[in-house]
Amino acid sequence: MFGEISEQLLASDTAPGILTVDLRALVANYRALAARVAPARVAGVVKADAYGLGAARVAPALEAAGCRDFFVAQLSEALALKPRLDADSRLYVLSGLQPGAEPACAHAGIVPVLNSLEQIAAWSRLARARGEELPALLQFDTGMSRFGLSAPEAATLSAEPSRLDGVRLLHVMSHLACADEPGAGLNGEQLAAMRRLSAAFPGVPVSFANSGGVFLGPDYHGALVRPGIALYGGAPTAGTANPMAPVVRLDVRVVQVRTVPAGARVGYGGAHVTSGERRLATTAAGYADGLPRALSDRGAAYWGATRLPIAGRVSMDSLTLDVTALPPGTLKPGALVEMIGAHQTLDALAADAGTIAYEILTGLGTRYHRVYR
Ligand SMILES: *Cc1c(COP(=O)(O)O)cnc(C)c1O
Numbered sequence: 051m052f053g054e055i056s057e058q059l060l061a062s063d064t065a066p067g068i069l070t071v072d073l074r075a076l077v078a079n080y081r082a083l084a085a086r087v088a089p090a091r092v093a094g095v096v097k098a099d100a101y102g103l104g105a106a107r108v109a110p111a112l113e114a115a116g117c118r119d120f121f122v123a124q125l126s127e128a129l130a131l132k133p134r135l136d137a138d139s140r141l142y143v144l145s146g147l148q149p150g151a152e153p154a155c156a157h158a159g160i161v162p163v164l165n166s167l168e169q170i171a172a173w174s175r176l177a178r179a180r181g182e183e184l185p186a187l188l189q190f191d192t193g194m195s196r197f198g199l200s201a202p203e204a205a206t207l208s209a210e211p212s213r214l215d216g217v218r219l220l221h222v223m224s225h226l227a228c229a230d231e232p233g234a235g236l237n238g239e240q241l242a243a244m245r246r247l248s249a250a251f252p253g254v255p256v257s258f259a260n261s262g263g264v265f266l267g268p269d270y271h272g273a274l275v276r277p278g279i280a281l282y283g284g285a286p287t288a289g290t291a292n293p294m295a296p297v298v299r300l301d302v303r304v305v306q307v308r309t310v311p312a313g314a315r316v317g318y319g320g321a322h323v324t325s326g327e328r329r330l331a332t333t334a335a336g337y338a339d340g341l342p343r344a345l346s347d348r349g350a351a352y353w354g355a356t357r358l359p360i361a362g363r364v365s366m367d368s369l370t371l372d373v374t375a376l377p378p379g380t381l382k383p384g385a386l387v388e389m390i391g392a393h394q395t396l397d398a399l400a401a402d403a404g405t406i407a408y409e410i411l412t413g414l415g416t417r418y419h420r421v422y423r
């Protein structure tokens with residue numbers, strides 16, 4: 051008992067920082083999206099370990115809130131997650147199956163997204179060999195040139211429906227390239243293409259919208275929406291107020307504080323030179339902990355409302371903050387400063403790094419002490 055507690059304390063004290071995942075906020079975001087799209091249903095996109103937040107914790111929390119559909123990218127992710135879900139929940143593999151992976155997928159009761167005529171042929175062949183129907187989603191490429199059947203391939207398929215023998219289509223789906231930009235012309239073009247293509251499969255419900263698509267309006271909702279980033283508190287639409295509740299908080303530890311004179315060089319390359327006497331704090335987290343090197347001399351941490359600019363280049367295991375704005379002695383070794391939280395949103399940190407919230411979340415790495423609330 052005491053051993054367990056001291057191990058826990060040790061884990062949080064020795065980690066480069068604390069990553070807090072608010073599962074109540076996650077569920078609140080799920081419910082807000084569900085209310086917005088009803089009667090359409092909301093699936094949870096939990097690929098890449100639920101955007102780095104831990105699919106083993108995130109998916110069951112969503113499931114307890116009523117979510118029954120989960121998307122991952124790879125079969126390996128689906129196989130790992132399957133035992134953690136209720137038997138009646140459905141788990142889909144977005145990127146489709148590698149040749150030869152079909153029996154393992156069928157055996158585990160996992161539903162592939164069929165993205166090409168080859169994938170359709172392999173899934174149908176397996177269904178016929180097993181003498182049973184196998185479920186699948188069918189994806190069309192409506193403008194991204196990434197996954198899914200092109201319009202000519204879709205025409206081939208509707209002209210030769212026997213290609214789908216043994217396959218029970220649960221949904222036809224497609225994916226939006228610019229869903230976070232409501233003004234993008236491609237959205238309407240993709241919607242029109244999806245309407246044309248799905249008309250060849252009457253009675254099969256449509257899955258179309260990701261997070262951004264949910265906010266493009268009911269035309270985009272279909273029967274099953276597939277949000278990821280909005281569940282995790284990221285902004286679904288660029289350039290407007292974020293309606294989602296923040297899910298992630300990241301605090302990193304200060305390991306050393308020093309005062310340097312004017313002209314001191316800070317960090318690799320000596321690229322940052324102090325213009326006057328400065329107080330600097332070195333943190334225990336760096337780019338190996340998902341704080342991109344692009345934050346060098348650009349980003350900041352926060353102590354309360356006080357902005358602490360990053361001075362010099364971000365290192366693998368540390369970065370240096372200019373903490374001169376704080377009274378001397380405020381930050382002691384072991385103090386936690388905010389990287390993501392009330393004063394700096396996930397999207398703001400991503401913008402400083404020249405990237406998107408998705409890349410920040412999926413890059414956070416494994417060294418933080420994780421707390422799930
Ligand atoms: C990742 C992904 C999603 C989720 O996208 P968000 O922008 O995070 O909501 C939905 N559908 C497909 C096909 C995806 O690849």
